[in-house]
Amino acid sequence: MTATNVTYERKQAANGRVDKASNGGTREHIVEDIIRRLYSNELAPGHRLQEPQLAAEYDVSRGPIREALYALAAMGVVEIKAQKGAQIRVLSLEEAIDALLVSQQLAGFAARTAAMEDYDTPQGHRFAAFIDRLSEFPADADTNQTSDLREEFFDVLTALANNKELRRILSAVQIHLIRTQYNFLLREIDPFRVSDYRRIGSAVLAKEPRKAETLARAHIERAIKKLRAFGAPD
Missing domain, CATH: 1.10.10.10 (Winged helix-like DNA-binding domain superfamily/Winged helix DNA-binding domain)
Known part of the structure; x- marks a missing residue:
């Protein structure tokens, strides 16, 4: 120095x-x-x-x-x-939906890829442990707890998928902004989050790639439908 x-x-x-x-x-x-x-x-x-x-x-x-x-x-x-x-940044409704559509594709790919990996690994054990802990998640969780849960789920899922570029790209999708700006809509689907994650996790651990992908895409579809319904003319 x-x-x-x-x-x-x-x-x-x-x-x-x-x-x-x-x-x-x-x-x-x-x-x-x-x-x-x-x-x-x-x-x-x-x-x-x-x-x-x-x-x-x-x-x-x-x-x-x-x-x-x-x-x-x-x-x-x-x-x-x-x-x-x-x-x-302020996201328009159209931008938020576009970001969710990208997230939907990435989440489906992550789930499908993870289901084809060997889960008798540290990443696999971590993923399985997370799925087991879902039963402990409080039913009255606040926005921060729900956001933390989402972050951890996609962290363990993409770690199991073993694709660094996938992790980087998925983290770049503006979910932070969408959750903040449109929380008044998206919090209505939070009660489904734990059951969605559990079903995706079960499909991944059962090595059912197509089912895991379908469930992951359906999970994001809930949010897309909420935003589209909000933007639809009366």
Whole structure:
């Protein structure tokens, strides 16, 4: 480390604002926390994300804030406009439906591929353990708990499918925004989530690729139908 870097880090430490983005820690934390705040309705679509304010909130310099915003923009969660800065992206109904249609294809592929994998592996054991734990999920779960459940389900499913590109692409679909912006509609289908996951999981573990794919696609279809019905003329 050069003397210049040492001096810089000492100044940052003296100000209580040490950049950790070089090792990914702070940037990833900020990205995850902004998404969490979306799910908890602390942030809403259209909300402006101002670098000075975020830097103060997370107690870092503006460098990792800027990196986090660019990462969120790459995920489709944030829009960055010249002279206007960053804001949480607002999805039109058509954009939300299009994103769900993509998610539907990916979820079906993930379930079908996972059902063709050997589940006598660490990934398979983790998937089976998750399916077993579904019986413990509270019936009165709030939005955050439901969102966490969805994240974990698709995490263990895509891990079993053993396709890194699938995991990357599926995570880029703007489910965070859809769930936040259209939660008033989608929360109506949350009671079906656990039973859907259990049936998909059973088909995967029984090595029934077509059935697993059909069930996964049907799960996403619930959300698509809700949004289409909302947008249909009276």
